[in-house]
Structure formats: C-alpha cells, structure tokens
Amino acid sequence: MKFFLGIDWGGTYIKAGLVSPTGKIIKKRVYTSKNLRQKNSFIRNIELLVEEFGKDKIKGIGIGAPGIINTKGGLIYYLPNIAGWKNYPLKRVLEKRLKKPVFIDNDANVFGLAESRVGSGKGKSRGIFLTLGTGLGGAVIVGGKLLEGATSAGELGHVPVSLKGKHCGCGSRGCIETYVGNRYLLSRYNRISKPNKSAKEVKDIFEMAKAGNKQAIAVWEDFSYVLGRFLAGMINVFNPQVIVFGGGVSGAFSLFKPLVKKAIDKYAMWPQLKGLTLVKAKVSEPGIIGAALLAKESLLLHK
Numbered sequence: 605m606k607f608f609l610g611i612d613w614g615g616t617y618i619k620a621g622l623v624s625p626t627g628k629i630i631k632k633r634v635y636t637s638k639n640l641r642q643k644n645s646f647i648r649n650i651e652l653l654v655e656e657f658g659k660d661k662i663k664g665i666g667i668g669a670p671g672i673i674n675t676k677g678g679l680i681y682y683l684p685n686i687a688g689w690k691n692y693p694l695k696r697v698l699e700k701r702l703k704k705p706v707f708i709d710n711d712a713n714v715f716g717l718a719e720s721r722v723g724s725g726k727g728k729s730r731g732i733f734l735t736l737g738t739g740l741g742g743a744v745i746v747g748g749k750l751l752e753g754a755t756s757a758g759e760l761g762h763v764p765v766s767l768k769g770k771h772c773g774c775g776s777r778g779c780i781e782t783y784v785g786n787r788y789l790l791s792r793y794n795r796i797s798k799p800n801k802s803a804k805e806v807k808d809i810f811e812m813a814k815a816g817n818k819q820a821i822a823v824w825e826d827f828s829y830v831l832g833r834f835l836a837g838m839i840n841v842f843n844p845q846v847i848v849f850g851g852g853v854s855g856a857f858s859l860f861k862p863l864v865k866k867a868i869d870k871y872a873m874w875p876q877l878k879g880l881t882l883v884k885a886k887v888s889e890p891g892i893i894g895a896a897l898l899a900k901e902s903l904l905l906h907k
C-alpha cells in the first residue's frame with residue numbers, strides 16, 4: 605500500500621506522520637520548530653523523514669503551513685511568525701529534491717479538510733471549520749471540496765465585524781479575530797476583573813466561568829455573541845450543514861455553544877438554519893492527517 609507524508613508546521617512544534625489513504629497515522633515524529641526555522645534544516649529534515657519512513661512507500665507529501673500560501677503554485681508568500689520564508693517556492697524546491705509530488709496549504713484549510721473527511725464534518729458537503737486559538741483560522745467546504753483560490757481562500761478570521769475596530773495583524777481593522785482571539789479574551793477578562801485574580805490562559809477563564817465567576821461568564825457571553833453574529837453572516841453566505849469548532853479555545857465548547865447558537869438563531873436568515881449543527885472538532889492530529897489528505901486528494905484531481 606502507498607502512504608502519504610503529512611506535515612503539520614506549527615509555531616512551537618513541527619509534527620510529521622506517515623498516513624494511510626483512509627487517514628490513519630502509521631508513524632509519527634515531532635520536532636521543535638525553532639530548530640528548523642532555517643530553510644536548509646527544514647528541507648533536510650523532510651528529506652531524512654522520507655528516507656526513514658521509506659521513499660517507496662510515500663506517494664505524495666502534504667504540508668499545512670502557518671501563513672499565506674499560493675496553493676496552486678506551492679509558494680509561501682509569507683509566514684507571519686517565522687522570518688526568512690517570504691516568496692519561497694517550497695513545492696518546487698522539495699519536488700526537485702525528493703522527486704515526490706508536494707502540496708501546500710495553510711494550517712486552517714488543512715484542519716478543515718481533516719475534520720471534513722474523517723472528523724465531525726464527515727459526510728457533509730457544506731461546512732465551516734474554525735480553529736479558535738491565538739487567532740481565528742477558517743476553512744470552508746462547498747460542494748464537498750475545500751474552497752480554494754489561487755492563494756489562501758477561506759480567511760474567515762479577517763472578515764471585519766466593526767468598521768472602526770482594533771488594528772489587526774492583517775493590516776485591516778475590526779476583524780473578527782481581534783474579538784475572539786486568545787489575547788482579546790485574556791485582556792478583556794483581566795481588565796474587567798481587576799483587582800481580582802487575573803487569568804494567564806484562556807483555560808483559566810473557562811474554569812472560573814464554570815465556577816460561577818461573574819466576570820469570566822461575561823467574557824464568554826461577549827465572545828459568544830460576537831462569534832454568533834459573525835457566524836450568522838457566514839451562514840447566510842455559505843448555508844452550511846455543519847460548523848466545526850477546533851483549536852485550543854474549543855475546550856470551552858460546552859460553555860459557549862448554547863450562547864453562540866442563541867445569537868445564530870436570532871441573527872441568521874431562518875431558512876438557512878434548517879439542518880445546521882454546531883459541533884466540536886474530534887480528529888486528533890488534524891494537522892498531520894489533513895496535510896496527508898491534501899496530498900492524496902490533490903493527486904486524484906491532477907490525474
């Protein structure tokens with residue numbers, strides 16, 4: 605049987621796995637990202653992995669990268685948190701070196717693909733997939749396929765929900781990401797809870813809300829309202845059958861789901877809500893599996 609090499613390129617860790625065509629991880633390796641920041645070491649590492657896993661066994665390589673990617677050409681436009689990769693033709697370089705087909709997309713799209721094929725969105729032809737963490741990553745599945753542009757389509761985190769909101773890393777203002785990202789949740793909680801206990805992680809705000817802390821509950825209510833209103837707009841555009849919530853903040857899913865649903869029910873156009881479900885992501889290692897499935901599906905398309 606032929607397998608696919610899936611690479612989940614994160615800010616802290618780079619995880620790689622040999623994955624079966626049905627999305628099962630056969631072998632896995634984890635590296636510290638800072639050791640592989642340089643292009644040479646990153647590429648050399650993939651080369652060694654391919655040798656270790658068995659070159660003959662690998663049909664294609666998929667990479668989920670933390671940045672803005674030209675998916676058609678496999679070119680990295682830039683990685684916001686890793687310097688030195690601007691306009692780098694990673695697909696071309698790796699294919700030449702490894703003599704294997706390589707496909708690259710951004711990490712949120714890769715996550716969406718994994719959840720759509722083997723996770724909470726399985727069997728649905730239209731879905732919205734969110735990674736809630738430092739930022740808000742998004743992927744959209746329409747007609748059973750990942751919505752793709754020539755570059756990274758589906759950048760849901762950078763849809764503005766306020767015309768004069770906070771400045772965002774993308775260069776715009778008032779993006780949904782500036783309302784629901786980790787940093788926003790922490791700073792809002794720490795501002796309104798003063799001089800009481802401050803939160804270091806979003807998990808703390810979740811725990812405090814569960815214990816009945818009023819300020820922590822207010823933060824989640826606010827988060828859910830903004831996210832729900834934003835999603836109502838996305839529901840009107842894409843008419844999804846499922847919205848899948850992943851990323852670190854999804855740990856608080858049980859807390860925010862009813863609140864997000866309340867805002868969605870109130871603000872989306874009601875015919876669009878028929879058959880819609882809100883669910884938590886369930887794939888462990890979606891970055892590895894999604895990247896491998898990206899390679900598998902891209903190869904089928906290009907046959």
Ligand SMILES: [Zn+2]
Binds near residue numbers: 763772776777
């Ligand atoms: Zn933005």
